[in-house]
Amino acid sequence: MGSKKRVQLWKKAIIHFMLCFVMGFFSGFAPTAKPSMSDFSHQTKLPQRLNTSLLGAGNPAPAGTKTTSKDEEKQGDLIPRRLVIIVTPTSKKDRRQGVLLWRLANTLRLVPQPLLWVVVEQQSESHQVSEMLRKTGIMYRHLVFKDNFTDTKAEMDHQRNIALNHIEHHRLCGIVHFAGLSNVYDLSFFDHIRAIEAFGTWPMAFLSANRKKVIIEGPVCNSSEVMGWHFKNLSNLTDKSMTTTKPAIHVSSFAFNSSILWDPERWGRISSAQDTSQDSLKFVKKEVLEEETQLKGIPSEDCSKVLLWNLQISA
Numbered sequence: 001m002g003s004k005k006r007v008q009l010w011k012k013a014i015i016h017f018m019l020c021f022v023m024g025f026f027s028g029f030a031p032t033a034k035p036s037m038s039d040f041s042h043q044t045k046l047p048q049r050l051n052t053s054l055l056g057a058g059n060p061a062p063a064g065t066k067t068t069s070k071d072e073e074k075q076g077d078l079i080p081r082r083l084v085i086i087v088t089p090t091s092k093k094d095r096r097q098g099v100l101l102w103r104l105a106n107t108l109r110l111v112p113q114p115l116l117w118v119v120v121e122q123q124s125e126s127h128q129v130s131e132m133l134r135k136t137g138i139m140y141r142h143l144v145f146k147d148n149f150t151d152t153k154a155e156m157d158h159q160r161n162i163a164l165n166h167i168e169h170h171r172l173c174g175i176v177h178f179a180g181l182s183n184v185y186d187l188s189f190f191d192h193i194r195a196i197e198a199f200g201t202w203p204m205a206f207l208s209a210n211r212k213k214v215i216i217e218g219p220v221c222n223s224s225e226v227m228g229w230h231f232k233n234l235s236n237l238t239d240k241s242m243t244t245t246k247p248a249i250h251v252s253s254f255a256f257n258s259s260i261l262w263d264p265e266r267w268g269r270i271s272s273a274q275d276t277s278q279d280s281l282k283f284v285k286k287e288v289l290e291e292e293t294q295l296k297g298i299p300s301e302d303c304s305k306v307l308l309w310n311l312q313i314s315a
């Protein structure tokens with residue numbers, strides 16, 4: 001009997017010892033496990049925050065994301081970038097349409113967000129342009145119209161007006177620029193136009209495959225103040241009969257704050273929603289040339305650098 005009892009006592013002791021060992025073993029882990037986990041998450045959070053702020057400071061965001069501008073707003077210390085609205089009229093009649101659209105899309109993809117690309121074309125059965133736009137990853141609006149035109153220039157102006165009416169109707173606040181498919185850009189161009197408050201203008205170089213000459217048109221500036229203009233037909237400007245009428249400014253050589261389309265107090269314009277016969281494009285061009293004090297020359301070092309080329313390749 002006595003030996004049996006001793007065995008039971010031993011058994012109890014061993015089980016007790018085992019339990020204590022196991023509990024001690026695990027409890028020994030518990031306190032070290034916690035801090036090491038939080039240390040880990042702390043360490044990973046910090047560089048992430050650093051990296052996103054670095055992204056927000058200048059690197060182009062991945063295409064198609066609106067999140068960067070939101071992140072910037074949240075961070076508070078960074079001013080959100082202004083929206084750039086690029087308007088591009090295009091026509092199926094131009095057989096180079098697909099290639100040139102891709103070329104422009106590949107430039108716009110590299111521009112920091114937010115950027116909206118408004119592409120206007122005649123309505124058709126083909127979904128080529130809409131499919132292409134979807135693939136670019138750029139934030140875009142694809143507008144179509146039904147009217148038939150024989151005059152290409154009139155058609156393009158009509159398309160630009162459609163875009164302007166869309167911008168006005170939806171109150172899209174941003175800096176509007178008309179980018180033709182023949183345009184080739186220095187990427188810093190887009191940083192400069194973001195800084196425009198009302199109107200901006202810049203010199204533009206015209207190159208063509210057939211002509212050897214390069215023609216530069218645009219403003220003559222003192223710092224960012226516009227003092228005069230270079231136009232193709234400069235000799236005509238000295239002609240007395242021409243001095244009162246300013247020559248037509250090229251549609252791609254200016255940009256403007258879209259709010260001028262609907263701010264009657266400041267710009268004295270009745271909304272075109274009330275008067276659809278109004279030619280928004282004509283209005284904007286007139287304002288650019290008349291509001292000299294509001295016009296900013298780009299780049300601000302005497303408009304001395306060409307950041308935009310018009311490259312004509314015959315079809």
Ligand SMILES: *[C@@H]1O[C@H](CO)[C@@H](O)[C@H](O)[C@H]1NC(C)=O
Binds near residue numbers: 047048050051
């Ligand atoms: C930012 O992220 C990259 C990987 O995407 C990493 O190599 C780099 O060290 C990070 N930078 C900082 C400051 O943590």
Ligand SMILES: *[C@@H]1O[C@H](CO)[C@@H](O)[C@H](O)[C@H]1NC(C)=O
Binds near residue numbers: 146147148
């Ligand atoms: C434009 O022309 C096409 C044929 O080329 C015709 O089917 C269409 O009805 C015309 N549209 C308008 C608005 O006149």
Ligand SMILES: *[C@@H]1O[C@H](CO)[C@@H](O)[C@H](O)[C@H]1NC(C)=O
Binds near residue numbers: 197
């Ligand atoms: C555009 O003009 C409006 C006033 O008409 C102004 O409130 C707004 O800040 C301007 N936008 C930019 C980007 O300067």
Ligand SMILES: *[C@@H]1O[C@H](CO)[C@@H](O)[C@H](O)[C@H]1NC(C)=O
Binds near residue numbers: 222223
């Ligand atoms: C350019 O602007 C500066 C400062 O505004 C002025 O002193 C200078 O006379 C201007 N130059 C010309 C050629 O107008």
Ligand SMILES: *[C@@H]1O[C@H](CO)[C@@H](O)[C@H](O)[C@H]1NC(C)=O
Binds near residue numbers: 232233236247
């Ligand atoms: C400019 O001059 C050229 C000829 O030198 C002419 O063909 C063209 O129509 C003129 N442009 C304007 C806007 O007067």
Ligand SMILES: *[C@@H]1O[C@H](CO)[C@@H](O)[C@H](O)[C@H]1NC(C)=O
Binds near residue numbers: 233235236
């Ligand atoms: C001046 O303008 C007229 C049209 O008003 C045009 O016929 C002429 O070619 C222009 N002169 C030059 C030198 O471009």
